[in-house]
Structure formats: structure tokens, C-alpha cells
Amino acid sequence: MPLRLPDKLPAIEILKKENIFVMDETRAHSQEIRPLRIVVLNLMPLKITTETDLVRLLSNTPLQVEIYFMKLKSHTPKNTPIEHMMMFYKDFDELKRHKFDGMIITGAPIETMNYEDVQYWPEITNIFDWARTHVTSTMYLCWGAMAALYHFYDIPKYSLAKKMFGIFGQYPLEPTLPIFRGFDDLFNMPQSRHTEVHRNDIEKIDDLKIIAESPDSGVSMVMARGGREFFITGHLEYAPDTLDKEYKRDLGTRDDVELPFNYYRDNNPDNDPLVTWRAHANLLYSNWINYYVYQETPYNIDDIR
Incomplete structure (x- = not known):
């Protein structure tokens, strides 16, 4: 079954070219079925790119999924046309009256700031609290994961001496969990961050379970409340060329930019990336859904508590 997406969302035409079956709202209304309702709080600067990355992964399921995009009222994006935001995004104040089967909260390019210094911290923590009673399962990504761990459990973040940047092998610590069904003993995950959370802080919290980690990039996946919350420090949703774009964007403008680890063929940035995470990315999101x-x-979606 396809995803139900807003009419004219740019991702529709992009994914059709990849032979991914999506349908717009007009066609979807002709099918009598209750779709799963997934809301995405997209905090990434390039909204359209992140939309497409996530929709690509959410489409790999036989279930019909209806996507909503949420924006913050207390923050105005600088890198996405205002017309796009007005057409496809709704404020939290409008969406908070509804309940959702699933939610994804992305990362944001503000990880070196103290949480309380973030302009929209009061609003986003309100959304975190709301999700616990209005969403069946929420997936927090990168900065979103660290921010939620801090908000709910006082887990601090730590600055890294250099950017964690590249593709790192992760080990599932509880491979029998449904989220890892079909996984290999080792899976790769893109990382692109300047901060981290520590295992010893998480282990002090009985409600938290570390379910995947790397000897090189540290904790990568934490689960809480029996799977009603997942905290993922990396970016399995990244497209093949995302790290390449980040590397070439920052080269010469920052003093902490290194070649992304285990990413380019023969470690040569003149070569194409070697994509080694896409299969597990699709599997993770399908298992979550x-x-x-x-x-x-x-x-009855109104029964979510």
C-alpha cells in the first residue's frame, strides 16, 4: 500500500521516479481504510530534503500511511521557501488537538548550544510531553534524541573533540527485539554530530535500555517505555549523497572537517560514496511501523493514551 501525501508535495514526483508508490490525498480519499497517521516534526534546515528522505523509508510497508508535517510557531526556517511551509506544514497549536499513531522528531543544527538557550526550547519540550499521551510510538533522531533524553531523564550531552562524521558499524545488543527483525549482527549507520551521550549516564536510568552501539561512535539506539520511544543518535534516513554534500559544504570553512569515515570508495572524495546502510534503514523503519x-x-485513534 502507498503513502498518503499532501497534494503537490515535492517528494511525490521524486519518489515516483524511484518507482516508489505514493498517492496524493485526492486519490487516497477513494480508498475506505483507516491509514496510520504519522506526524513529522522537521527541524532540519533543508526541509524538502529531509521530507523526501523520511518519506522514502516510510513507504516500504504494505500499510497505508498518512503523513503530516509539523512546524514550530516560535521558529521561522531560513532555508525553505515560506510558500512550502505554508502549504505543507501546520503549527503544533493546530495539530495538538489530534492523536497520531506515530511521530518522528528530527535532528537540528543547534547541537553545540545549551538546551535551555535554544530559542524554541519551551515549545519543543511541550511537544515532547504532548507526544507521550497523543502518540503510540515516537522516534527521536540525532539532536532530537539527545534533547528528549535530557528533557525526560536529565541525560547530559558531551562535546566531542572532533566531529563524529561518517559511516560506523553498530551492534544490536538485543537482536531478538522486533525492531531488529531481519537485521545482521552488524549494521552501518551514518553519523554527523559534534556531541554525544554516554553509556554510563543512560545505564543509571531503569526506564532506558541501550539497544545498539558502536565501539567507535558510541551509543546509537536507546529504547524506552517498551518501544513507545526510540532515541537514535545517527541518521539512517540519510540519502547516499548527504554526507558528501556536508563535507564539501564545510571544507575550508571549518577547522574540524575531516574526510567522512568509511564513506567514499577507496576513501577518495573524488569517488562516489559506497552505500552500506540503506537496506537496514528500510528494515528499521518498516519494523517500527x-x-x-x-x-x-x-x-480508534482517540483511544491512544
């Missing part, structure tokens, strides 16, 4: 959203959410 199936086992932690579809099989856990009530048929």
Missing part, C-alpha cells in the same frame, strides 16, 4: 505502531495502536 509494523511492530511498534500498527500492532500497538488502537483501531
